[in-house]
Amino acid sequence: xxxxxxxxxxxLSQIGVVxxxxxxxxxxxxxxxxxxxxWMQDRMGPMEVGPYGVLQPVAxxxxxxxxxxxxPAGANKIMFSLAPIIVLVPALIGFAVIPFxxxxxxxxxxxxxxxxxxxDINIGVLYILAFAxxxxxxxxxxxxxxxxxxxxxxxxxxxxxxxxxxLNVGLAIVGVLLLAGSLSLVKITEAQAGGFWNWxxxxxxxxxxxxxxxxxxxxSVAETNRLPFDLPEAESELVAGFFTExxxxxxxxxxxxxxxxxxxxxxxxxxxxFGGWHAPLPFLQxxxxxxxxxxxxWFTVKVYFFLFLFFWIRATLPxxxxxxxxxxxxxxLLPIALGxxxxxxxLAYIFPN
Amino acid sequence: MKLKKWIQSLIFYEILLGMKETLKHFLKYRPITLExxxxxxxxxxxxxxxxxxxxxxxDTEKCVGCDLCEAACPSRVIRVVSAEVPGEPTKRxxxxxxxxxxxxxxxxxxxxxxxxxxxxxxxxxEWAVYDKRNLHLNKEQLLxxxxxxxxxxxxxxxxxxxxxxxxxxxxxxxxxxxx
Numbered sequence: 001x002x003x004x005x006x007x008x009x010x011x012l013s014q015i016g017v018v019x020x021x022x023x024x025x026x027x028x029x030x031x032x033x034x035x036x037x038x039w040m041q042d043r044m045g046p047m048e049v050g051p052y053g054v055l056q057p058v059a060x061x062x063x064x065x066x067x068x069x070x071x072p073a074g075a076n077k078i079m080f081s082l083a084p085i086i087v088l089v090p091a092l093i094g095f096a097v098i099p100f101x102x103x104x105x106x107x108x109x110x111x112x113x114x115x116x117x118x119x120d121i122n123i124g125v126l127y128i129l130a131f132a133x134x135x136x137x138x139x140x141x142x143x144x145x146x147x148x149x150x151x152x153x154x155x156x157x158x159x160x161x162x163x164x165x166x167l168n169v170g171l172a173i174v175g176v177l178l179l180a181g182s183l184s185l186v187k188i189t190e191a192q193a194g195g196f197w198n199w200x201x202x203x204x205x206x207x208x209x210x211x212x213x214x215x216x217x218x219x220s221v222a223e224t225n226r227l228p229f230d231l232p233e234a235e236s237e238l239v240a241g242f243f244t245e246x247x248x249x250x251x252x253x254x255x256x257x258x259x260x261x262x263x264x265x266x267x268x269x270x271x272x273x274f275g276g277w278h279a280p281l282p283f284l285q286x287x288x289x290x291x292x293x294x295x296x297x298w299f300t301v302k303v304y305f306f307l308f309l310f311f312w313i314r315a316t317l318p319x320x321x322x323x324x325x326x327x328x329x330x331x332x333l334l335p336i337a338l339g340x341x342x343x344x345x346x347l348a349y350i351f352p353n
Numbered sequence: 354m355k356l357k358k359w360i361q362s363l364i365f366y367e368i369l370l371g372m373k374e375t376l377k378h379f380l381k382y383r384p385i386t387l388e389x390x391x392x393x394x395x396x397x398x399x400x401x402x403x404x405x406x407x408x409x410x411x412d413t414e415k416c417v418g419c420d421l422c423e424a425a426c427p428s429r430v431i432r433v434v435s436a437e438v439p440g441e442p443t444k445r446x447x448x449x450x451x452x453x454x455x456x457x458x459x460x461x462x463x464x465x466x467x468x469x470x471x472x473x474x475x476x477x478x479e480w481a482v483y484d485k486r487n488l489h490l491n492k493e494q495l496l497x498x499x500x501x502x503x504x505x506x507x508x509x510x511x512x513x514x515x516x517x518x519x520x521x522x523x524x525x526x527x528x529x530x531x532x
Contacts, residue, residue: 038384039384040376040378041378042383043384043385044384312376312379315375316368316374317368
Protein backbone atom coordinates (compact mmCIF):
# COMPACT_ATOMS: atom_id res chain seq x y z
CA UNK A 1 0.00 0.00 0.00
CA UNK A 2 2.81 2.36 0.95
CA UNK A 3 4.77 1.46 -2.15
CA UNK A 4 1.74 1.95 -4.37
CA UNK A 5 1.02 5.38 -2.96
CA UNK A 6 4.67 6.43 -3.36
CA UNK A 7 4.61 5.21 -6.93
CA UNK A 8 1.34 7.03 -7.58
CA UNK A 9 2.65 10.27 -6.11
CA UNK A 10 5.89 10.06 -8.12
CA UNK A 11 4.07 9.30 -11.38
CA LEU A 12 1.50 12.01 -10.81
CA SER A 13 4.17 14.61 -10.11
CA GLN A 14 6.05 13.46 -13.20
CA ILE A 15 2.90 13.79 -15.30
CA GLY A 16 2.33 17.23 -13.82
CA VAL A 17 5.83 18.37 -14.74
CA VAL A 18 5.62 16.99 -18.29
CA UNK A 19 2.17 18.47 -18.91
CA UNK A 20 3.33 21.80 -17.52
CA UNK A 21 6.38 21.87 -19.77
CA UNK A 22 4.35 20.83 -22.81
CA UNK A 23 1.62 23.43 -22.26
CA UNK A 24 4.26 26.07 -21.57
CA UNK A 25 5.96 25.11 -24.83
CA UNK A 26 2.60 25.41 -26.59
CA UNK A 27 2.28 28.95 -25.26
CA UNK A 28 5.83 29.77 -26.32
CA UNK A 29 5.23 28.26 -29.74
CA UNK A 30 2.20 30.43 -30.47
CA UNK A 31 4.40 33.47 -30.02
CA UNK A 32 7.45 31.94 -31.66
CA UNK A 33 5.53 30.91 -34.74
CA UNK A 34 4.15 34.38 -35.30
CA UNK A 35 7.55 35.95 -34.67
CA UNK A 36 9.51 33.57 -36.91
CA UNK A 37 6.92 33.83 -39.69
CA UNK A 38 6.92 37.61 -39.57
CA TRP A 39 10.73 37.80 -39.51
CA MET A 40 10.84 35.63 -42.59
CA GLN A 41 8.28 37.89 -44.26
CA ASP A 42 10.03 41.16 -43.30
CA ARG A 43 7.44 42.01 -40.69
CA MET A 44 7.73 42.57 -36.95
CA GLY A 45 5.00 40.29 -35.61
CA PRO A 46 3.31 40.99 -32.29
CA MET A 47 4.96 43.99 -30.64
CA GLU A 48 2.29 45.47 -28.38
CA VAL A 49 1.97 43.28 -25.27
CA GLY A 50 5.11 43.51 -23.19
CA PRO A 51 8.61 44.21 -24.54
CA TYR A 52 8.77 42.96 -28.14
CA GLY A 53 5.39 41.32 -27.66
CA VAL A 54 6.67 38.52 -25.42
CA LEU A 55 3.52 38.54 -23.29
CA GLN A 56 1.28 37.95 -26.31
CA PRO A 57 0.45 34.31 -25.34
CA VAL A 58 -0.82 35.53 -21.95
CA ALA A 59 -3.06 38.09 -23.61
CA UNK A 60 -4.30 35.51 -26.13
CA UNK A 61 -5.01 33.00 -23.38
CA UNK A 62 -6.93 35.54 -21.29
CA UNK A 63 -8.93 36.64 -24.32
CA UNK A 64 -9.88 33.09 -25.27
CA UNK A 65 -10.71 32.24 -21.67
CA UNK A 66 -13.19 35.08 -21.25
CA UNK A 67 -14.76 34.83 -24.67
CA UNK A 68 -18.35 33.79 -25.10
CA UNK A 69 -18.77 30.09 -25.77
CA UNK A 70 -21.21 29.77 -28.65
CA UNK A 71 -22.90 26.52 -29.65
CA PRO A 72 -24.51 27.07 -33.04
CA ALA A 73 -28.20 26.35 -33.53
CA GLY A 74 -28.76 22.89 -34.95
CA ALA A 75 -25.42 21.59 -33.73
CA ASN A 76 -25.20 18.24 -32.01
CA LYS A 77 -24.40 19.53 -28.55
CA ILE A 78 -22.82 16.40 -27.08
CA MET A 79 -20.54 15.77 -30.04
CA PHE A 80 -19.81 19.46 -30.35
CA SER A 81 -18.53 19.65 -26.79
CA LEU A 82 -16.82 16.28 -26.96
CA ALA A 83 -14.80 16.94 -30.12
CA PRO A 84 -12.22 19.38 -28.67
CA ILE A 85 -11.54 16.97 -25.82
CA ILE A 86 -11.10 14.06 -28.21
CA VAL A 87 -8.59 16.15 -30.14
CA LEU A 88 -6.64 17.50 -27.19
CA VAL A 89 -6.34 14.43 -24.96
CA PRO A 90 -4.60 12.15 -27.52
CA ALA A 91 -2.24 14.97 -28.42
CA LEU A 92 -1.15 15.31 -24.79
CA ILE A 93 -1.28 11.62 -23.90
CA GLY A 94 1.43 10.73 -26.41
CA PHE A 95 4.07 12.39 -24.25
CA ALA A 96 3.74 9.54 -21.75
CA VAL A 97 6.19 7.37 -23.69
CA ILE A 98 8.67 10.01 -24.90
CA PRO A 99 12.05 9.68 -23.14
CA PHE A 100 13.40 13.15 -22.36
CA UNK A 101 16.66 12.12 -20.74
CA UNK A 102 18.92 9.13 -20.02
CA UNK A 103 17.24 5.85 -19.19
CA UNK A 104 18.09 5.79 -15.50
CA UNK A 105 16.30 3.91 -12.81
CA UNK A 106 16.55 5.45 -9.35
CA UNK A 107 15.40 4.03 -6.08
CA UNK A 108 12.96 6.21 -4.10
CA UNK A 109 12.07 4.60 -0.74
CA UNK A 110 12.25 1.15 -2.22
CA UNK A 111 10.31 2.02 -5.37
CA UNK A 112 11.93 1.84 -8.79
CA UNK A 113 11.40 5.06 -10.64
CA UNK A 114 12.45 6.29 -14.07
CA UNK A 115 12.81 10.06 -13.83
CA UNK A 116 12.99 10.96 -17.53
CA UNK A 117 10.21 8.89 -19.03
CA UNK A 118 6.72 8.61 -17.59
CA UNK A 119 6.08 5.12 -18.83
CA ASP A 120 8.55 2.99 -20.75
CA ILE A 121 6.08 0.60 -22.38
CA ASN A 122 7.41 -1.82 -24.96
CA ILE A 123 4.97 -0.73 -27.69
CA GLY A 124 5.64 3.01 -27.41
CA VAL A 125 5.59 3.75 -31.14
CA LEU A 126 2.34 1.88 -31.68
CA TYR A 127 0.83 3.68 -28.71
CA ILE A 128 1.60 7.10 -30.18
CA LEU A 129 0.35 6.14 -33.63
CA ALA A 130 -2.87 4.73 -32.17
CA PHE A 131 -3.63 7.87 -30.21
CA ALA A 132 -2.75 10.10 -33.17
CA UNK A 133 -5.48 8.27 -35.10
CA UNK A 134 -7.99 8.86 -32.31
CA UNK A 135 -7.28 12.57 -32.61
CA UNK A 136 -8.59 12.43 -36.18
CA UNK A 137 -11.98 11.33 -34.80
CA UNK A 138 -12.20 14.57 -32.85
CA UNK A 139 -11.54 16.59 -35.98
CA UNK A 140 -14.15 14.73 -37.98
CA UNK A 141 -16.73 14.82 -35.18
CA UNK A 142 -16.13 18.52 -34.61
CA UNK A 143 -16.63 19.20 -38.29
CA UNK A 144 -19.76 17.11 -38.46
CA UNK A 145 -21.37 18.32 -35.23
CA UNK A 146 -21.05 22.03 -36.07
CA UNK A 147 -23.95 21.98 -38.57
CA UNK A 148 -21.95 24.05 -41.03
CA UNK A 149 -20.88 23.22 -44.55
CA UNK A 150 -17.39 24.60 -44.11
CA UNK A 151 -16.82 22.57 -40.97
CA UNK A 152 -18.12 19.44 -42.62
CA UNK A 153 -15.88 19.90 -45.66
CA UNK A 154 -12.91 20.52 -43.40
CA UNK A 155 -13.67 17.41 -41.38
CA UNK A 156 -14.03 15.25 -44.48
CA UNK A 157 -10.80 16.53 -45.95
CA UNK A 158 -9.00 15.88 -42.72
CA UNK A 159 -10.36 12.32 -42.62
CA UNK A 160 -9.05 11.55 -46.10
CA UNK A 161 -5.75 13.29 -45.45
CA UNK A 162 -5.08 11.61 -42.12
CA UNK A 163 -5.81 8.15 -43.51
CA UNK A 164 -3.48 8.57 -46.47
CA UNK A 165 -0.63 10.14 -44.54
CA UNK A 166 -0.77 8.02 -41.41
CA LEU A 167 0.12 5.10 -43.64
CA ASN A 168 3.30 6.87 -44.71
CA VAL A 169 4.21 7.72 -41.14
CA GLY A 170 3.82 4.08 -40.17
CA LEU A 171 5.83 2.78 -43.10
CA ALA A 172 8.61 5.33 -42.63
CA ILE A 173 9.06 4.15 -39.06
CA VAL A 174 9.33 0.49 -40.02
CA GLY A 175 12.95 0.89 -41.13
CA VAL A 176 13.91 2.29 -37.73
CA LEU A 177 12.04 -0.49 -35.97
CA LEU A 178 13.94 -3.06 -38.05
CA LEU A 179 17.27 -1.54 -37.10
CA ALA A 180 16.49 -1.02 -33.43
CA GLY A 181 14.63 -4.29 -32.99
CA SER A 182 12.16 -2.77 -30.58
CA LEU A 183 9.01 -0.65 -30.44
CA SER A 184 10.00 0.97 -27.15
CA LEU A 185 11.14 4.54 -27.67
CA VAL A 186 13.72 4.20 -24.88
CA LYS A 187 15.31 1.16 -26.55
CA ILE A 188 15.26 2.90 -29.93
CA THR A 189 17.11 5.87 -28.47
CA GLU A 190 19.60 3.67 -26.68
CA ALA A 191 20.37 1.92 -29.97
CA GLN A 192 21.59 5.28 -31.30
CA ALA A 193 24.19 5.97 -28.59
CA GLY A 194 27.50 7.55 -29.61
CA GLY A 195 28.04 10.31 -32.13
CA PHE A 196 25.71 11.54 -34.81
CA TRP A 197 27.00 8.82 -37.18
CA ASN A 198 25.10 6.35 -35.02
CA TRP A 199 21.80 8.17 -35.36
CA UNK A 200 19.41 6.26 -37.56
CA UNK A 201 19.08 9.14 -40.01
CA UNK A 202 22.82 8.99 -40.82
CA UNK A 203 23.94 5.53 -39.70
CA UNK A 204 25.81 4.20 -42.76
CA UNK A 205 25.42 0.53 -41.91
CA UNK A 206 23.25 -1.23 -42.76
CA UNK A 207 21.31 1.59 -44.42
CA UNK A 208 20.88 5.28 -43.49
CA UNK A 209 17.24 6.09 -42.80
CA UNK A 210 17.48 9.63 -44.15
CA UNK A 211 14.94 9.02 -46.92
CA UNK A 212 12.59 7.49 -44.39
CA UNK A 213 13.15 10.53 -42.22
CA UNK A 214 12.16 12.89 -45.05
CA UNK A 215 9.05 10.80 -45.73
CA UNK A 216 8.25 10.81 -42.02
CA UNK A 217 8.70 14.56 -41.79
CA UNK A 218 6.49 15.33 -44.78
CA UNK A 219 3.82 12.90 -43.66
CA SER A 220 3.84 14.23 -40.12
CA VAL A 221 3.50 17.80 -41.37
CA ALA A 222 0.43 16.56 -43.21
CA GLU A 223 -0.80 14.72 -40.14
CA THR A 224 -0.61 17.77 -37.90
CA ASN A 225 -2.56 19.79 -40.49
CA ARG A 226 0.22 22.29 -40.94
CA LEU A 227 1.05 24.22 -44.08
CA PRO A 228 1.53 23.27 -46.90
CA PHE A 229 -0.91 20.49 -46.05
CA ASP A 230 -3.45 22.51 -44.05
CA LEU A 231 -6.38 21.66 -46.28
CA PRO A 232 -8.70 20.80 -43.37
CA GLU A 233 -8.49 24.40 -42.18
CA ALA A 234 -7.69 26.19 -45.45
CA GLU A 235 -8.70 29.68 -44.42
CA SER A 236 -8.97 31.00 -47.95
CA GLU A 237 -11.44 28.28 -48.93
CA LEU A 238 -13.19 27.01 -45.80
CA VAL A 239 -13.09 30.00 -43.42
CA ALA A 240 -11.31 27.92 -40.75
CA GLY A 241 -12.24 24.36 -41.65
CA PHE A 242 -13.41 22.04 -38.94
CA PHE A 243 -13.29 24.63 -36.14
CA THR A 244 -15.14 27.38 -37.98
CA GLU A 245 -18.00 27.35 -35.48
CA UNK A 246 -15.89 27.01 -32.35
CA UNK A 247 -15.16 29.91 -30.05
CA UNK A 248 -13.69 30.57 -26.64
CA UNK A 249 -12.04 27.73 -24.74
CA UNK A 250 -13.22 25.06 -27.17
CA UNK A 251 -11.37 26.84 -29.95
CA UNK A 252 -8.37 27.12 -27.66
CA UNK A 253 -8.47 23.34 -27.18
CA UNK A 254 -8.20 22.77 -30.93
CA UNK A 255 -5.41 25.31 -31.09
CA UNK A 256 -3.49 23.73 -28.22
CA UNK A 257 -4.01 20.29 -29.75
CA UNK A 258 -2.47 21.43 -33.01
CA UNK A 259 0.63 22.77 -31.28
CA UNK A 260 0.87 19.80 -28.90
CA UNK A 261 0.75 17.53 -31.95
CA UNK A 262 3.57 19.53 -33.50
CA UNK A 263 5.67 19.07 -30.37
CA UNK A 264 4.83 15.37 -30.25
CA UNK A 265 5.83 14.87 -33.87
CA UNK A 266 9.07 16.79 -33.31
CA UNK A 267 9.80 14.63 -30.27
CA UNK A 268 9.12 11.51 -32.32
CA UNK A 269 11.43 12.49 -35.16
CA UNK A 270 14.08 13.39 -32.59
CA UNK A 271 13.77 10.05 -30.84
CA UNK A 272 13.40 7.87 -33.91
CA UNK A 273 15.87 9.41 -36.31
CA PHE A 274 18.09 11.89 -34.46
CA GLY A 275 19.24 10.03 -31.40
CA GLY A 276 16.92 11.41 -28.76
CA TRP A 277 18.92 12.68 -25.80
CA HIS A 278 22.33 11.72 -27.24
CA ALA A 279 24.77 14.49 -28.08
CA PRO A 280 25.90 14.81 -31.71
CA LEU A 281 29.54 14.26 -30.69
CA PRO A 282 30.51 12.01 -27.77
CA PHE A 283 32.58 14.63 -25.94
CA LEU A 284 29.59 16.99 -25.78
CA GLN A 285 27.91 14.62 -23.37
CA UNK A 286 28.61 15.24 -19.70
CA UNK A 287 29.83 12.11 -17.89
CA UNK A 288 28.35 10.40 -14.89
CA UNK A 289 26.04 12.36 -12.64
CA UNK A 290 25.40 15.25 -15.00
CA UNK A 291 24.58 13.26 -18.11
CA UNK A 292 20.93 14.17 -17.68
CA UNK A 293 21.69 17.91 -18.03
CA UNK A 294 23.22 17.52 -21.47
CA UNK A 295 20.65 14.85 -22.28
CA UNK A 296 17.70 17.16 -21.74
CA UNK A 297 19.61 20.02 -23.36
CA TRP A 298 20.30 18.12 -26.60
CA PHE A 299 16.78 16.75 -26.67
CA THR A 300 15.34 20.26 -26.37
CA VAL A 301 17.69 21.62 -29.02
CA LYS A 302 16.68 18.93 -31.48
CA VAL A 303 12.97 19.32 -30.78
CA TYR A 304 13.15 23.06 -31.22
CA PHE A 305 15.07 22.61 -34.46
CA PHE A 306 12.21 20.52 -35.83
CA LEU A 307 9.65 23.04 -34.61
CA PHE A 308 11.62 25.75 -36.37
CA LEU A 309 11.58 23.57 -39.48
CA PHE A 310 7.79 23.47 -39.25
CA PHE A 311 7.62 27.28 -39.23
CA TRP A 312 10.25 27.51 -41.93
CA ILE A 313 8.30 25.24 -44.25
CA ARG A 314 5.16 27.19 -43.48
CA ALA A 315 6.83 30.48 -44.40
CA THR A 316 8.15 29.04 -47.66
CA LEU A 317 5.46 26.92 -49.27
CA PRO A 318 1.93 27.67 -50.46
CA UNK A 319 -0.93 25.26 -49.85
CA UNK A 320 -1.30 22.20 -52.05
CA UNK A 321 -4.39 21.54 -54.09
CA UNK A 322 -6.49 18.61 -52.91
CA UNK A 323 -5.69 16.27 -55.80
CA UNK A 324 -2.00 17.16 -55.54
CA UNK A 325 -2.07 16.24 -51.87
CA UNK A 326 -3.62 12.85 -52.54
CA UNK A 327 -1.38 12.11 -55.51
CA UNK A 328 1.73 13.05 -53.55
CA UNK A 329 0.70 10.89 -50.61
CA UNK A 330 -0.23 7.75 -52.51
CA UNK A 331 1.93 7.88 -55.62
CA UNK A 332 5.14 9.42 -54.35
CA LEU A 333 5.54 8.97 -50.61
CA LEU A 334 4.03 5.52 -50.31
CA PRO A 335 6.32 3.85 -52.93
CA ILE A 336 9.36 5.57 -51.44
CA ALA A 337 8.43 4.39 -47.94
CA LEU A 338 7.78 0.84 -49.17
CA GLY A 339 11.05 0.77 -51.11
CA UNK A 340 12.86 1.97 -48.03
CA UNK A 341 11.38 -0.88 -46.01
CA UNK A 342 12.48 -3.44 -48.60
CA UNK A 343 16.01 -2.07 -48.99
CA UNK A 344 16.48 -1.67 -45.24
CA UNK A 345 15.34 -5.18 -44.44
CA UNK A 346 17.54 -6.67 -47.17
CA LEU A 347 20.60 -4.76 -46.03
CA ALA A 348 19.87 -5.47 -42.38
CA TYR A 349 19.82 -9.15 -43.29
CA ILE A 350 23.12 -8.93 -45.21
CA PHE A 351 24.95 -6.81 -42.60
CA PRO A 352 23.65 -7.88 -39.21
CA ASN A 353 25.05 -5.86 -36.31
CA MET B 354 20.49 17.58 -68.64
CA LYS B 355 17.63 15.23 -68.07
CA LEU B 356 19.56 13.47 -65.31
CA LYS B 357 20.26 16.79 -63.64
CA LYS B 358 16.58 17.70 -63.67
CA TRP B 359 15.70 14.29 -62.31
CA ILE B 360 18.13 14.63 -59.43
CA GLN B 361 16.85 18.13 -58.72
CA SER B 362 13.28 16.94 -58.41
CA LEU B 363 14.47 14.07 -56.23
CA ILE B 364 16.05 16.32 -53.62
CA PHE B 365 13.26 18.96 -53.74
CA TYR B 366 15.75 21.40 -55.25
CA GLU B 367 13.23 24.19 -55.80
CA ILE B 368 11.75 23.89 -52.33
CA LEU B 369 15.25 24.05 -50.89
CA LEU B 370 15.91 27.21 -52.89
CA GLY B 371 12.75 28.75 -51.50
CA MET B 372 13.72 27.75 -47.97
CA LYS B 373 17.14 29.32 -48.48
CA GLU B 374 15.44 32.55 -49.49
CA THR B 375 13.19 32.64 -46.42
CA LEU B 376 16.14 31.81 -44.18
CA LYS B 377 18.06 34.70 -45.72
CA HIS B 378 15.26 37.06 -44.77
CA PHE B 379 15.11 35.50 -41.30
CA LEU B 380 18.81 36.02 -40.66
CA LYS B 381 18.95 39.51 -42.17
CA TYR B 382 15.87 40.74 -40.36
CA ARG B 383 15.02 44.18 -41.69
CA PRO B 384 11.32 44.89 -41.22
CA ILE B 385 9.65 47.07 -43.83
CA THR B 386 6.51 47.60 -41.77
CA LEU B 387 5.90 50.37 -39.24
CA GLU B 388 4.30 50.04 -35.81
CA UNK B 389 1.40 52.04 -37.10
CA UNK B 390 -0.33 53.81 -34.24
CA UNK B 391 3.04 54.70 -32.69
CA UNK B 392 4.99 55.39 -35.87
CA UNK B 393 3.28 56.99 -38.83
CA UNK B 394 4.33 57.00 -42.40
CA UNK B 395 4.98 60.48 -43.80
CA UNK B 396 2.19 61.37 -46.19
CA UNK B 397 2.72 63.11 -49.52
CA UNK B 398 2.13 66.86 -49.69
CA UNK B 399 -0.91 66.55 -51.90
CA UNK B 400 -2.54 63.84 -49.81
CA UNK B 401 -6.32 64.08 -50.01
CA UNK B 402 -7.52 63.53 -46.47
CA UNK B 403 -10.34 64.92 -44.35
CA UNK B 404 -12.03 68.05 -45.66
CA UNK B 405 -12.09 71.27 -43.63
CA UNK B 406 -13.33 74.82 -43.97
CA UNK B 407 -10.69 77.54 -43.81
CA UNK B 408 -10.52 81.03 -42.33
CA UNK B 409 -8.62 84.20 -43.09
CA UNK B 410 -5.97 85.43 -40.73
CA UNK B 411 -8.50 87.70 -39.01
CA ASP B 412 -10.66 84.71 -38.06
CA THR B 413 -13.37 85.43 -40.64
CA GLU B 414 -14.60 82.55 -42.73
CA LYS B 415 -13.50 82.29 -46.31
CA CYS B 416 -16.69 80.66 -47.54
CA VAL B 417 -18.97 82.95 -49.52
CA GLY B 418 -21.83 80.48 -49.79
CA CYS B 419 -21.71 80.19 -53.57
CA ASP B 420 -22.79 76.52 -53.69
CA LEU B 421 -20.21 75.63 -56.33
CA CYS B 422 -18.78 72.89 -54.14
CA GLU B 423 -22.23 71.38 -53.78
CA ALA B 424 -22.61 71.43 -57.54
CA ALA B 425 -19.18 69.93 -58.14
CA CYS B 426 -19.54 67.09 -55.67
CA PRO B 427 -20.19 63.77 -57.46
CA SER B 428 -21.45 62.02 -54.33
CA ARG B 429 -23.71 64.78 -53.01
CA VAL B 430 -21.73 65.05 -49.82
CA ILE B 431 -22.10 68.78 -49.34
CA ARG B 432 -25.16 70.83 -48.51
CA VAL B 433 -24.83 74.60 -48.27
CA VAL B 434 -27.46 76.98 -46.95
CA SER B 435 -26.40 80.39 -48.14
CA ALA B 436 -27.48 83.73 -46.67
CA GLU B 437 -26.71 87.42 -46.93
CA VAL B 438 -24.26 88.96 -44.57
CA PRO B 439 -26.53 91.06 -42.36
CA GLY B 440 -26.35 94.70 -43.35
CA GLU B 441 -24.28 94.00 -46.44
CA PRO B 442 -26.53 93.04 -49.33
CA THR B 443 -23.59 92.46 -51.70
CA LYS B 444 -21.95 89.77 -49.56
CA ARG B 445 -23.08 86.29 -48.82
CA UNK B 446 -21.88 83.58 -46.50
CA UNK B 447 -22.78 79.99 -45.67
CA UNK B 448 -25.29 80.08 -42.86
CA UNK B 449 -25.22 76.32 -42.62
CA UNK B 450 -22.73 73.95 -44.16
CA UNK B 451 -23.10 70.17 -43.89
CA UNK B 452 -20.91 67.36 -45.08
CA UNK B 453 -21.94 63.72 -45.02
CA UNK B 454 -18.50 62.14 -44.87
CA UNK B 455 -19.90 58.60 -45.07
CA UNK B 456 -20.37 59.23 -48.78
CA UNK B 457 -17.27 61.26 -49.53
CA UNK B 458 -14.82 59.63 -51.93
CA UNK B 459 -12.07 62.23 -51.40
CA UNK B 460 -11.82 63.21 -55.05
CA UNK B 461 -11.05 66.84 -54.22
CA UNK B 462 -13.41 68.30 -56.84
CA UNK B 463 -15.01 70.58 -54.25
CA UNK B 464 -11.61 72.02 -53.37
CA UNK B 465 -10.91 72.70 -57.02
CA UNK B 466 -14.36 74.18 -57.56
CA UNK B 467 -14.11 76.71 -54.73
CA UNK B 468 -13.49 80.22 -56.11
CA UNK B 469 -12.14 81.59 -52.82
CA UNK B 470 -10.13 78.52 -51.67
CA UNK B 471 -12.37 78.12 -48.67
CA UNK B 472 -12.05 74.35 -48.62
CA UNK B 473 -8.91 72.43 -47.81
CA UNK B 474 -7.96 68.79 -47.64
CA UNK B 475 -6.02 67.99 -44.51
CA UNK B 476 -3.71 65.01 -43.94
CA UNK B 477 -6.08 63.49 -41.41
CA UNK B 478 -7.33 60.02 -42.23
CA GLU B 479 -8.02 58.38 -38.87
CA TRP B 480 -11.72 59.05 -38.87
CA ALA B 481 -13.03 55.63 -37.89
CA VAL B 482 -16.04 56.11 -35.58
CA TYR B 483 -18.38 53.82 -33.68
CA ASP B 484 -21.47 55.76 -34.74
CA LYS B 485 -21.98 56.63 -38.39
CA ARG B 486 -23.82 59.79 -37.37
CA ASN B 487 -20.55 61.18 -36.09
CA LEU B 488 -19.50 61.52 -39.72
CA HIS B 489 -22.28 63.99 -40.53
CA LEU B 490 -20.31 67.15 -39.94
CA ASN B 491 -21.66 70.65 -39.53
CA LYS B 492 -19.97 73.99 -40.11
CA GLU B 493 -18.39 74.29 -36.66
CA GLN B 494 -16.77 70.86 -36.92
CA LEU B 495 -15.50 71.54 -40.41
CA LEU B 496 -14.06 74.87 -39.32
CA UNK B 497 -12.38 73.16 -36.38
CA UNK B 498 -10.76 70.65 -38.76
CA UNK B 499 -9.59 73.49 -40.97
CA UNK B 500 -8.22 75.37 -37.96
CA UNK B 501 -6.12 72.51 -36.69
CA UNK B 502 -5.00 71.27 -40.10
CA UNK B 503 -4.06 74.63 -41.62
CA UNK B 504 -2.55 76.87 -38.95
CA UNK B 505 -1.01 79.16 -41.56
CA UNK B 506 -3.77 81.43 -42.81
CA UNK B 507 -4.05 83.73 -45.77
CA UNK B 508 -4.74 87.43 -45.68
CA UNK B 509 -8.19 88.50 -46.65
CA UNK B 510 -8.81 88.44 -50.35
CA UNK B 511 -9.22 92.19 -50.43
CA UNK B 512 -5.67 92.71 -49.18
CA UNK B 513 -4.18 89.98 -51.33
CA UNK B 514 -5.15 91.52 -54.60
CA UNK B 515 -2.53 93.78 -56.13
CA UNK B 516 -5.17 96.27 -57.13
CA UNK B 517 -7.06 96.80 -53.94
CA UNK B 518 -9.18 99.43 -55.62
CA UNK B 519 -10.65 96.64 -57.70
CA UNK B 520 -12.79 95.72 -54.78
CA UNK B 521 -13.80 99.33 -54.33
CA UNK B 522 -12.97 99.41 -50.68
CA UNK B 523 -10.69 101.73 -48.86
CA UNK B 524 -7.92 100.47 -46.60
CA UNK B 525 -9.47 101.99 -43.56
CA UNK B 526 -12.92 100.61 -43.15
CA UNK B 527 -13.17 97.11 -44.45
CA UNK B 528 -16.60 95.81 -43.55
CA UNK B 529 -16.46 92.99 -41.03
CA UNK B 530 -18.63 89.98 -41.49
CA UNK B 531 -20.92 89.60 -38.56
CA UNK B 532 -22.72 86.46 -37.59
